Amino acid sequence: MQDIRFIREHPDTVRKAIADKFVTLDLDEVLAADRAVLELRQQVETLQAERNANAKLVPKASAEDRPALIGKGKELGVQLAELEPQLREQEEALRALLLRVPNVPHESAPVGPSDDDNAELRREGQLPSFDFEPLDHVDLLALQGWSDPERVARVSGSRSYLLRGEAARLELAILTFALDFLAERGMEPLSTTALVRPETLTATGHFPGGEDQVYRLEGEELMLAGTSEVPINSLYAGEILGESDLPLAFAGFSAAFRSEAGSAGRDVRGLIRVHEFRKVEQYVICRPEDGMAWFERILANAEGILQALELPYRVVQNSTGDMGLGKHLMMDIETWVPSEEKYRETHSCSYLTDWQARRTGLRFKGADGKPQFAHTLNNTGIASPRILVPFLENHQQADGTVRIPAALQPYLGGKAVIGQP
Numbered sequence: 001m002q003d004i005r006f007i008r009e010h011p012d013t014v015r016k017a018i019a020d021k022f023v024t025l026d027l028d029e030v031l032a033a034d035r036a037v038l039e040l041r042q043q044v045e046t047l048q049a050e051r052n053a054n055a056k057l058v059p060k061a062s063a064e065d066r067p068a069l070i071g072k073g074k075e076l077g078v079q080l081a082e083l084e085p086q087l088r089e090q091e092e093a094l095r096a097l098l099l100r101v102p103n104v105p106h107e108s109a110p111v112g113p114s115d116d117d118n119a120e121l122r123r124e125g126q127l128p129s130f131d132f133e134p135l136d137h138v139d140l141l142a143l144q145g146w147s148d149p150e151r152v153a154r155v156s157g158s159r160s161y162l163l164r165g166e167a168a169r170l171e172l173a174i175l176t177f178a179l180d181f182l183a184e185r186g187m188e189p190l191s192t193t194a195l196v197r198p199e200t201l202t203a204t205g206h207f208p209g210g211e212d213q214v215y216r217l218e219g220e221e222l223m224l225a226g227t228s229e230v231p232i233n234s235l236y237a238g239e240i241l242g243e244s245d246l247p248l249a250f251a252g253f254s255a256a257f258r259s260e261a262g263s264a265g266r267d268v269r270g271l272i273r274v275h276e277f278r279k280v281e282q283y284v285i286c287r288p289e290d291g292m293a294w295f296e297r298i299l300a301n302a303e304g305i306l307q308a309l310e311l312p313y314r315v316v317q318n319s320t321g322d323m324g325l326g327k328h329l330m331m332d333i334e335t336w337v338p339s340e341e342k343y344r345e346t347h348s349c350s351y352l353t354d355w356q357a358r359r360t361g362l363r364f365k366g367a368d369g370k371p372q373f374a375h376t377l378n379n380t381g382i383a384s385p386r387i388l389v390p391f392l393e394n395h396q397q398a399d400g401t402v403r404i405p406a407a408l409q410p411y412l413g414g415k416a417v418i419g420q421p
């Protein structure tokens with residue numbers, strides 16, 4: 001959410017952000033709602049001052065003057081009783097509009113409506129060259145008896161998954177490795193819930209707009225978050241932290257749930273796009289001046305994990321139309337999937353300046369002692385089972401076994417290979 005004072009002082013900058021992010025929002029409507037609130041608030045405050053001043057006169061007034069003063073106080077009270085609800089209504093209308101005002105994109109973001117306009121920044125790692133006919137991850141899992149798609153579909157329907165045997169251990173090994181990798185780099189491990197209250201999804205910016213992506217529990221106000229960014233972002237909601245409490249940097253592990261509404265027909269085969277997955281999430285609350293350095297750091301962390309897993313990838317910068325409402329700067333990491341001969345998104349790194357913090361009420365006391373909004377960032381550490389797609393396909397061997405990179409071997413009992421030849 002933007003600061004209303006910023007919108008008043010820089011309407012053209014905000015108008016450009018609305019246009020560049022292809023957001024449907026009339027900034028004039030926001031500015032009109034703001035003026036309506038200011039006028040009403042002025043009236044209410046004047047009446048309140050009058051009523052307070054009048055109330056002070058009553059005890060000192062003569063017997064003959066008192067009735068008139070008491071009558072005036074009642075009259076002022078009637079006017080306030082009418083205006084105060086109107087003011088609250090106007091303030092709610094303004095807040096609903098402000099929640100839809102986009103963050104200003106970084107000047108380096110490619111301007112365009114979709115991910116087709118994302119810019120490739122660099123590629124890392126050697127693409128595999130197989131001297132045998134490689135399998136895709138679905139066939140590899142089936143070959144090794146590591147999956148059971150028919151049975152799990154009977155239990156959970158489409159976009160479900162189940163890993164058996166060494167593949168189940170591989171998933172936990174990769175998740176634990178990622179958590180350790182981040183903990184060794186100063187991120188506090190968290191094992192978090194996915195059950196959240198609706199306001200936490202408004203706080204991150206998933207709502208309004210992303211309601212159809214979220215599973216709700218019938219008869220409960222609780223919902224299932226699609227990323228531990230949601231519970232972690234609201235952990236400190238409403239608090240005023242000390243400057244020395246920052247940065248708060250977390251490696252949050254949780255299940256993640258997504259309806260994938262609107263993705264019908266996309267990635268229906270295999271592990272790329274499922275309704276429930278597990279993710280280790282990097283989440284940072286920092287001082288404004290530290291934001292860009294943290295963006296580089298959490299991006300480098302994710303690259304370090306992929307390099308340790310010996311997976312080839314590329315880094316792209318998201319376009320203004322692809323980055324979404326709250327992002328100031330966003331880069332995706334896409335990892336090579338041999339069976340598709342394409343890079344597929346496995347990580348998404350975002351810097352939201354104070355846009356999320358303002359919605360969440362994340363503040364800290366700066367050197368001047370005045371509360372100010374913190375800045376927030378997030379990036380994927382690792383998300384499974386999606387990462388298993390490039391992992392299994394890139395590391396498959398001619399005999400159908402899968403090579404385990406050295407960094408991961410300690411997490412799999414020292415094995416350098418899994419699967420039966």
Ligand SMILES: Nc1ncnc2c1ncn2[C@@H]1O[C@H](COS(=O)(=O)NC(=O)[C@@H](N)CO)[C@@H](O)[C@H]1O
Nearest residue numbers: 227229272273274277346347348379380383386
């Ligand atoms: N339906 C899904 N199935 C499997 N993996 C998914 C699914 N949706 C997202 N992911 C994985 O989760 C990663 C992060 O998802 S994201 O929406 O792009 N970004 C976030 O959730 C941010 N909080 C950063 O992690 C994706 O890059 C992908 O690797």
